[in-house]
Amino acid sequence: MRRAAVAGLAIAGAATARVLAERGVEVRLADDRPVEAHRLLADELGAELVDLAAPTGPGRLLEDADVLVPAPGIPPAHPLVVEALRRGIPVRSEIDLAYEWEQQRSGGPRPLIGVTGTDGKTTTTMLVAHMVRALGLRAAEVGNTDLPFVAALGSDAQVFVVECSSFRLQWTEQFRCESSVWLNISADHLDWHCTVPEYAAAKARLWAHVGSGDTAVAPAGDSSILAVARDSAARVVTFGAEGADYRVEGDWLAGPRGRVVPVAGLWRDLPHDVSNSLAALAVVSESGLAADGTALAGALGSFVPPRHRIEFVLERDGTRWFDDSKATSPHAALAAIRGFDRLVLVAGGRNKDLDLTALAAEPERMAGVVAIGESAALVAAAFADSCPVVIAASMAEAVRAAADLAVPGVDVLLSPGCASFDWYDGYASRGDDFQRCVRRLAEGKDRP
Numbered sequence: 001m002r003r004a005a006v007a008g009l010a011i012a013g014a015a016t017a018r019v020l021a022e023r024g025v026e027v028r029l030a031d032d033r034p035v036e037a038h039r040l041l042a043d044e045l046g047a048e049l050v051d052l053a054a055p056t057g058p059g060r061l062l063e064d065a066d067v068l069v070p071a072p073g074i075p076p077a078h079p080l081v082v083e084a085l086r087r088g089i090p091v092r093s094e095i096d097l098a099y100e101w102e103q104q105r106s107g108g109p110r111p112l113i114g115v116t117g118t119d120g121k122t123t124t125t126m127l128v129a130h131m132v133r134a135l136g137l138r139a140a141e142v143g144n145t146d147l148p149f150v151a152a153l154g155s156d157a158q159v160f161v162v163e164c165s166s167f168r169l170q171w172t173e174q175f176r177c178e179s180s181v182w183l184n185i186s187a188d189h190l191d192w193h194c195t196v197p198e199y200a201a202a203k204a205r206l207w208a209h210v211g212s213g214d215t216a217v218a219p220a221g222d223s224s225i226l227a228v229a230r231d232s233a234a235r236v237v238t239f240g241a242e243g244a245d246y247r248v249e250g251d252w253l254a255g256p257r258g259r260v261v262p263v264a265g266l267w268r269d270l271p272h273d274v275s276n277s278l279a280a281l282a283v284v285s286e287s288g289l290a291a292d293g294t295a296l297a298g299a300l301g302s303f304v305p306p307r308h309r310i311e312f313v314l315e316r317d318g319t320r321w322f323d324d325s326k327a328t329s330p331h332a333a334l335a336a337i338r339g340f341d342r343l344v345l346v347a348g349g350r351n352k353d354l355d356l357t358a359l360a361a362e363p364e365r366m367a368g369v370v371a372i373g374e375s376a377a378l379v380a381a382a383f384a385d386s387c388p389v390v391i392a393a394s395m396a397e398a399v400r401a402a403a404d405l406a407v408p409g410v411d412v413l414l415s416p417g418c419a420s421f422d423w424y425d426g427y428a429s430r431g432d433d434f435q436r437c438v439r440r441l442a443e444g445k446d447r448p
Contacts, residue, residue, distance in 0.1 A: 001025055005061045005089075007052060007080055008071020009038045015151040016069050016094045021045045023101070030061040030080075058083050065089055069097065072144070072167035076198075093171040095162060098142075098149035100174055102160075110157065112176075113287055116164040116206050117183025119332040120276045124183060125163040127267075127280040127303050132159050134299035135289055143168060159289065166202035176209040179287035181217035181239075181279045182225050186331035200224070207232035215286040217279060220244035237286050239278040246282040253278060253300070255285055260297050267303040270310065270339035308431035310336050310413075316442045318408025324415035325431030330358035333417035340413060342367050344405045346398050346434070349373040349418030357382045359417050368405030370398045374422040395423070395430075399437040412438075 003026045006017045013031075018041075020027050029042050030050035042049035050061045058080040062068065068084040068091045075081070084091055102109045113132070115125045125141050132139040140157035142149040144165040152160065162177065169175075185200055207216050207228060216234035218225045220241035229236045239246040245256055252259040253266070253274070263269050266277055277300055284290050305311075306326075313321040327333040333347060337359075347359055348371045356378045360366075363386040371379035371391045380389045388405060392398035402412045420430040 001066045003028070003064050003066050005030065005065040005068045005084075007031070007061060007068065008074050009041060010071060010073075011146070012094050012148045012150075013069075013071040014041055015148040016097065017041065017045060017047070019097075019101075019150045019153070020069075021047070028061055028063075028065065030057060052080060062087060062089060067092055069094065070171070072165060076170065090173065091171045092173060093168040093175075095143050095149045095164065095168045096172040096175045098153060099172075099176070101150075101153060103174075105153075111159045111178055111287065111289060112162055112180075113159065113283055114162045114164050114177035114180030114206055115183070115279075115283070116166070116169065116180070116203055118186045118329065119327075119335055120183050120272060120279075121163050121165070122326070123305055123309055124181070124276045124280050125161050126306055127276065127300075128284055129161045130303045131280060131284045131296050131299040132161065132289060134295040134302075135284075136295075137289065164206055166199055169205040170202040172205050172208065174209060175205075176211070176214065177206075178213070179215045179217065179283050180206055180210075181283040182206055182219070182229070183276065183279055184219060184222065184331075185225060186329065204228045207234060210234040215283075217282045217286060219275075219279075220247075237282055239282045240275055244278075246278045246285075248274060248278070253281060255281060257293070260293060261300045265297075265301045267301060267305065268310075270336075272335040272339070308428055310339065310415075311431070311435075313435050313438050314442055316403075319403075319406040320411045321438045322411060322413045322415075323431045323434050324413055325420065325427045325434060327415040327417060328352070328419050328427060330354055330356060330417045333359055333415040334361055336413060336415040337362050337365060340365060340411050342409065343411045343413050344368040344370065344402045346370045346372060346402055346412065346414040347417050348376045348379045349416045349420050349430070350422040351375040351378065351418050354417075356417060359383070360386055363387065367407070367410045368402070370401045370405070372398050372416070372423075373418060375418050379417075395433045396437045396440075399434065399441050403441060 004020050005028050007030045009031045017027050027047045029047050030052045032052045034051050051057050129139040129141045138158045140152045141161050142152045144163040210232050214234040216229040217237050218229040220238035238244040253261050308325040311323045324336045360382045366387040368388045369383040376391045383389050390401040392401050414434045420427045424430040
């Protein structure tokens with residue numbers, strides 16, 4: 001590889017450009033909206049910066065390129081990607097390049113554990129890394145995290161836990177993990193993949209290059225994921241359902257070698273937490289790294305989950321408030337909803353071309369719904385026949401409305417089922433605002 005075109009210059013794109021340049025590859029950079037930070041990066045690397053929005057932008061970026069490395073946010077239908085494929089230019093993601101370079105590492109490559117799925121990827125990735133550290137090894141969570149895989153290659157990590165989004169898996173030619181898990185699949189990111197089969201096909205690339213010495217961990221209750229695992233060259237291990245290799249046995253999480261940890265001893269025991277814990281236990285146990293079952297059991301009890309994932313905020317007047325802003329699809333929101341007996345749901349935002357009526361699949365749990373954001377009308381329509389619904393024009397208004405709908409014993413859950421980019425710059429900002437509004441209300445500072 002002599003010349004590389006890097007498109008999209010946020011965290012992953014900038015990191016990839018720097019590592020390519022360090023390895024002696026001539027880079028040409030591009031973004032749909034070039035800003036001063038991009039110009040400074042181009043100056044730093046001695047690279048040309050191309051405006052992709054210009055009519056000649058895509059052609060100029062691809063001129064003499066040996067490879068195109070698009071940022072995760074650039075979909076397959078983007079004119080740049082379409083033109084690269086038309087010209088026969090390989091399209092690769094940063095995790096694929098990082099994998100190739102790690103295989104060339106002096107002293108040999110370090111172990112890789114992979115995690116993909118529609119919901120629970122980040123939590124499970126962090127849980128796996130926590131378990132690896134409990135074994136006395138240095139672990140780095142990379143990929144669809146704040147740390148791109150390429151940026152971690154020079155670190156002292158002994159094990160990489162790779163969060164594999166469909167965006168990154170889409171453009172892999174070599175990437176594989178010794179042990180990897182596909183948690184679940186449901187409709188999501190159809191604004192990027194266009195169809196559910198295309199989305200599933202991208203996920204399936206997790207196991208496209210595995211060998212007989214690798215392990216594919218699949219949910220026993222999902223025949224479609226199991227079929228992909230069994231069609232791969234890897235050894236298949238299951239989790240979740242009764243009779244799976246890793247399962248709930250009575251009140252315990254158990255594996256092929258017996259009981260590991262009581263459910264009551266887990267970091268949290270909502271249904272999807274138990275499933276994610278089983279998946280993490282399986283993928284670590286089957287990685288060849290885990291000789292100490294006691295350490296894994298301890299890690300499953302001491303893990304602290306990432307923020308904005310059913311995060312407890314406070315309790316006021318017999319009502320508990322929870323922030324699940326990370327739930328950006330109906331499937332993710334339903335996983336949270338099913339953990340509550342009765343709740344007021346705050347939902348809505350920017351829809352990702354998904355069916356929001358799925359949010360109303362558990363009507364018996366609903367004491368009320370507060371609809372927010374661009375999709376407020378769709379959310380309201382989904383629950384119109386189920387429970388009282390209020391449309392709110394701001395998060396502060398939504399929190400006040402939720403408080404009015406809740407009674408002692410009924411919880412309030414922000415689990416939007418939508419992206420946050422109508423009102424916020426990301427799900428974390430949305431969750432932070434929700435928590436701030438809840439605390440202000442509790443302190444008596446946010447009443448008209």
